[in-house]
Amino acid sequence: MSNVNSSRDNIFTRLKANTAASAHVPEVDAWVPAPITDKKERVAKFVELMSAMRTEVHQVKGDEWVAKLQEIMAERGLKNLVYGQGTDISKKLEAAWKGKKDIGPLVPWTQDAEAFRDELFEAGAGITTTMGGIAEAAAMILWPSPEEPRMLSLVPPVHFAVVKADKIWTSFAEAIEALDWSAKSPTNALLISGPSKTADIELILQFGVHGPTDLIVFVVD
Amino acid sequence: MASNAKFNFKKSITDALADKQLRANFKFATDALRGKRLAVLSDPEETLHLRKVGNAIKRKGLTQLPQLLEKLEAKCQENGIIVHWAETTAEANEIVLGIMEKHSGHKVVKGKSMVSEEMHLNKFLEDKGKLPLETDLGEYIIQLNHEPPSHIIVPAVHKNRKQIAQIFADNIPGVSYTEDTTELLAIARGKLREHYRTADIGLSGVNFAIAESGTLCLVENEGNGRMCTTVPPVHVALMGLEKVVEKLEDVPPLYRLLCGSATGQRITTYFNMIKGPRKAGEKDGPKEVHLVILDNGRSKILADTQLRQTLQCIRCGTCLNHCPVYTRIGGHAYGSTYPGPIGEILMPQVEGLDKKGMLPTASSLCNACEEVCPVMIPIPNLIRRLRDESYDMDDDGIVKGHGYKKNRLETMVWKGWKLTQVNATCNKLMLLGVQIFGNMLPKVGPLKAWTSVRTAPKFARQSLKDLAKKEGIRNE
Numbered sequence: 302m303s304n305v306n307s308s309r310d311n312i313f314t315r316l317k318a319n320t321a322a323s324a325h326v327p328e329v330d331a332w333v334p335a336p337i338t339d340k341k342e343r344v345a346k347f348v349e350l351m352s353a354m355r356t357e358v359h360q361v362k363g364d365e366w367v368a369k370l371q372e373i374m375a376e377r378g379l380k381n382l383v384y385g386q387g388t389d390i391s392k393k394l395e396a397a398w399k400g401k402k403d404i405g406p407l408v409p410w411t412q413d414a415e416a417f418r419d420e421l422f423e424a425g426a427g428i429t430t431t432m433g434g435i436a437e438a439a440a441m442i443l444w445p446s447p448e449e450p451r452m453l454s455l456v457p458p459v460h461f462a463v464v465k466a467d468k469i470w471t472s473f474a475e476a477i478e479a480l481d482w483s484a485k486s487p488t489n490a491l492l493i494s495g496p497s498k499t500a501d502i503e504l505i506l507q508f509g510v511h512g513p514t515d516l517i518v519f520v521v522d
Numbered sequence: 523m524a525s526n527a528k529f530n531f532k533k534s535i536t537d538a539l540a541d542k543q544l545r546a547n548f549k550f551a552t553d554a555l556r557g558k559r560l561a562v563l564s565d566p567e568e569t570l571h572l573r574k575v576g577n578a579i580k581r582k583g584l585t586q587l588p589q590l591l592e593k594l595e596a597k598c599q600e601n602g603i604i605v606h607w608a609e610t611t612a613e614a615n616e617i618v619l620g621i622m623e624k625h626s627g628h629k630v631v632k633g634k635s636m637v638s639e640e641m642h643l644n645k646f647l648e649d650k651g652k653l654p655l656e657t658d659l660g661e662y663i664i665q666l667n668h669e670p671p672s673h674i675i676v677p678a679v680h681k682n683r684k685q686i687a688q689i690f691a692d693n694i695p696g697v698s699y700t701e702d703t704t705e706l707l708a709i710a711r712g713k714l715r716e717h718y719r720t721a722d723i724g725l726s727g728v729n730f731a732i733a734e735s736g737t738l739c740l741v742e743n744e745g746n747g748r749m750c751t752t753v754p755p756v757h758v759a760l761m762g763l764e765k766v767v768e769k770l771e772d773v774p775p776l777y778r779l780l781c782g783s784a785t786g787q788r789i790t791t792y793f794n795m796i797k798g799p800r801k802a803g804e805k806d807g808p809k810e811v812h813l814v815i816l817d818n819g820r821s822k823i824l825a826d827t828q829l830r831q832t833l834q835c836i837r838c839g840t841c842l843n844h845c846p847v848y849t850r851i852g853g854h855a856y857g858s859t860y861p862g863p864i865g866e867i868l869m870p871q872v873e874g875l876d877k878k879g880m881l882p883t884a885s886s887l888c889n890a891c892e893e894v895c896p897v898m899i900p901i902p903n904l905i906r907r908l909r910d911e912s913y914d915m916d917d918d919g920i921v922k923g924h925g926y927k928k929n930r931l932e933t934m935v936w937k938g939w940k941l942t943q944v945n946a947t948c949n950k951l952m953l954l955g956v957q958i959f960g961n962m963l964p965k966v967g968p969l970k971a972w973t974s975v976r977t978a979p980k981f982a983r984q985s986l987k988d989l990a991k992k993e994g995i996r997n998e
């Protein structure tokens with residue numbers, strides 16, 4: 302396909318010729334939101350701003366989140382809970398669900414999407430770990446993995462997420478540094494700040510368009 | 523409407539102004555969007571700082587564009603992304619079609635992409651017997667109604683709830699009229715989820731492409747973009763070549779500026795960073811990712827350092843919301859993919875002044891757009907420049923179609939005017955002339971059009987110069 306190559310060449314010839322006249326670039330100090338140094342304050346900010354966008358946030362100690370999760374599952378009659386095996390939280394989930402018959406079952410995601418897709422589209426809820434949170438912008442950081450694929454936080458109508466309070470940073474910029482993001486640079490990375498929403502009809506804010514309708518976050522200390 | 527060969531701007535403006543419902547819809551929406559923006563970008567000092575940072579990042583990026591794009595290409599390829607280059611929209615369309623054919627694909631689910639609008643991709647694919655489906659709710663609504671977007675961020679903003687209810691009832695089989703927005707949403711969700719599951723190709727735009735790592739960043743609220751880029755086996759991303767940034771650290775300020783300016787959010791629901799197709803061991807994600815990088819006139823715009831600033835645009839749409847013209851006539855009246863202030867400066871440079879030179883006339887040069895533009899594009903100055911090039915008095919225009927308005931009479935008049943400003947005798951004669959005859963000018967031709975909605979100023983008996991001579995100038 303010589304045509305394709307010549308397009309590329311033509312574009313670059315023009316680009317190179319036309320950037321020769323370099324424009325002045327002003328020096329500006331970087332924009333970095335002032336760090337919130339106190340962890341308690343940072344967490345409080347995260348919780349406050351996340352909640353403002355209709356995320357349900359539960360602050361819990363240690364392993365309390367598992368019981369809280371089961372309580373919510375029962376309360377809402379959620380059909381099942383899809384999770385990934387071999388993560389920080391999977392052992393605890395498996396132990397807590399052992400012998401439990403009164404709530405929706407745990408469903409591990411073990412196959413490729415092609416085989417699992419239809420089941421996933423019918424699922425009641427999904428749960429994921431997170432890489433942490435950003436207080437100032439109110440978002441969670443997710444790096445989907447072989448254990449917790451991309452669709453786990455997207456397709457089921459309810460998304461549960463576990464955020465460690467120790468991993469809540471002030472800003473996106475701070476998180477980039479702390480996670481050594483540029484170097485590690487995962488296949489897919491996400492910031493998620495709430496349930497899926499739209500304002501395309503008369504600018505009325507509505508939740509649950511294509512992604513999850515509910516986002517429920519456990520901030521674990 | 524858009525993309526028609528014969529386009530009468532005056533008529534479309536007159537029609538838009540006469541449509542009360544349309545005007546009410548736009549007034550409501552743009553008022554609200556301006557308010558929301560202010561609520562987030564509430565600290566003027568911080569906002570200015572952010573805008574300066576955004577300006578510097580984009581400016582710097584443009585001076586290094588060839589290097590950044592080469593790096594982006596190399597990194598993307600390293601990550602397993604297949605990179606395509608398109609000089610024209612026709613080439614870009616063929617590339618997308620080629621990918622679809624290779625996979626025997628029929629159904630393509632689309633996330634919001636202004637570049638795809640620029641390409642008129644839907645029409646192209648439909649003509650080839652394919653099924654392109656818009657999934658962003660606003661885009662979904664207008665696709666049902668066979669319309670182009672009227673705003674680059676909120677594409678269905680020209681329709682109110684009742685009109686949308688009617689569009690659903692008329693165009694979706696088995697759906698009856700309902701004004702309940704929750705129900706409307708549920709209908710769209712149900713239809714589209716089925717399409718995600720069964721689509722052959724997912725298509726998206728790109729908000730920022732990070733050269734250093736070969737990462738494509740997508741900004742969205744609905745989750746449809748994530749669906750389109752995650753569920754189908756093939757993902758095709760479309761980007762204009764100016765979307766590249768150097769490094770990840772450039773992203774947070776630009777992202778904040780984009781969210782704040784576009785919809786008045788601190789952050790969108792999703793920020794999706796894609797670095798390649800599914801890797802061995804991963805369970806989902808597309809097996810193939812393509813990146814189509816479109817030029818379509820952009821590389822030419824770079825040549826002139828003033829006009830180049832057009833390419834800093836991050837497509838936030840806030841200049842539309844702040845424009846006294848756009849807020850009254852809406853997006854369709856511009857008959858172009860990009861309406862409003864950004865359209866006025868971009869479209870003539872892409873398509874030529876002879877084709878789109880009327881767009882820069884739709885401005886009062888009030889400066890509102892420049893004051894809010896997150897990357898500080900001096901839009902009014904660029905409008906002046908394009909108006910200037912439309913006449914091209916000094917024969918030094920460079921924009922395609924420059925001088926399309928040039929005519930002998932007008933050139934002569936202005937040359938004469940110039941003479942009266944540089945030659946003392948001519949100046950005296952001119953002043954004398956207007957003192958005696960100025961108020962007798964017959965109201966015909968352009969003067970008639972101009973005075974039809976304005977009061978013509980009266981020429982004074984004595985010129986300011988004479989008065990100054992007589993009374994002297996007091997220095998106060």
Ligand code: SF4
Pocket residue numbers: 783834835836837838839840841842863864891894895896897898899
């Ligand atoms: S020109 Fe500026 S204000 Fe207008 S869409 Fe582009 S970035 Fe936004």
